[in-house]
Amino acid sequence: MTDTSKSSPALRPGETIEQTSSFLPKFGSDGLIPAIVSDARSGNVLMFAHMNEQALQQTIATGFAHFWSRSRGKLWKKGEESGNLLSVKEVRTDCDQDVVWLLADVEGDGVACHTGAPSCFYRRLIASPDSSGSLSLESAGLPLDADHD
Numbered sequence: 406m407t408d409t410s411k412s413s414p415a416l417r418p419g420e421t422i423e424q425t426s427s428f429l430p431k432f433g434s435d436g437l438i439p440a441i442v443s444d445a446r447s448g449n450v451l452m453f454a455h456m457n458e459q460a461l462q463q464t465i466a467t468g469f470a471h472f473w474s475r476s477r478g479k480l481w482k483k484g485e486e487s488g489n490l491l492s493v494k495e496v497r498t499d500c501d502q503d504v505v506w507l508l509a510d511v512e513g514d515g516v517a518c519h520t521g522a523p524s525c526f527y528r529r530l531i532a533s534p535d536s537s538g539s540l541s542l543e544s545a546g547l548p549l550d551a552d553h554d
């Protein structure tokens with residue numbers, strides 16, 4: 406039995422995972438699959454976007470993350486304007502294969518978010534002080550601290 410009691414990185418180089426022959430991602434009825442990107446070294450979640458089949462193929466073929474931008478209606482090579490390309494080290498899918506997870510290094514100045522924050526997830530939701538049930542935002546703490554709108 407594998408000892409899972411000790412904390413270890415979620416992602417170890419060479420760790421045995423299901424290989425590409427069984428990687429059959431399920432695209433939704435809109436032709437898209439959610440894609441999470443984490444920093445291959447720190448493990449921080451960097452961003453979330455969507456892929457269509459072409460984006461996934463281009464990602465695997467080139468080693469750089471491609472997405473489908475719904476708002477712009479186009480294939481999007483992340484970093485094509487900013488230089489913050491995502492060099493993909495590993496692509497995983499989840500148990501029911503309807504999400505993909507990219508482990509990547511951020512090129513350029515190492516900033517994944519277009520706001521200038523290292524990660525898109527630089528804020529956390531907190532309950533409002535009046536306990537009205539609504540939520541307000543505040544800037545997250547380290548290591549993703551940034552005061553960006």
Ligand SMILES: N=c1c2ncn([C@@H]3O[C@H](COP(=O)(O)OP(=O)(O)OP(=O)(O)O)[C@@H](O)[C@H]3O)c2ncn1[C@@H]1O[C@H](COP(=O)(O)O)[C@@H](O)[C@H]1O
Binds near residue numbers: 475476477483525
């Ligand atoms: N660079 C980014 C960027 N980086 C990370 N993200 C995240 O990626 C998510 C999806 O991007 P899109 O908005 O294009 O995609 P979408 O399908 O419309 O997603 P929703 O906004 O509808 O959720 C965003 O919501 C952000 O959380 C970015 N979203 C947009 N951009 C824009 O992409 C353009 C090119 O930037 P580079 O790719 O870095 O050169 C610039 O105009 C940027 O403003």
Ligand SMILES: [Mg+2]
Binds near residue numbers: 476
């Ligand atoms: Mg958007």
Ligand SMILES: [Zn+2]
Binds near residue numbers: 452517520524525526
């Ligand atoms: Zn962002």
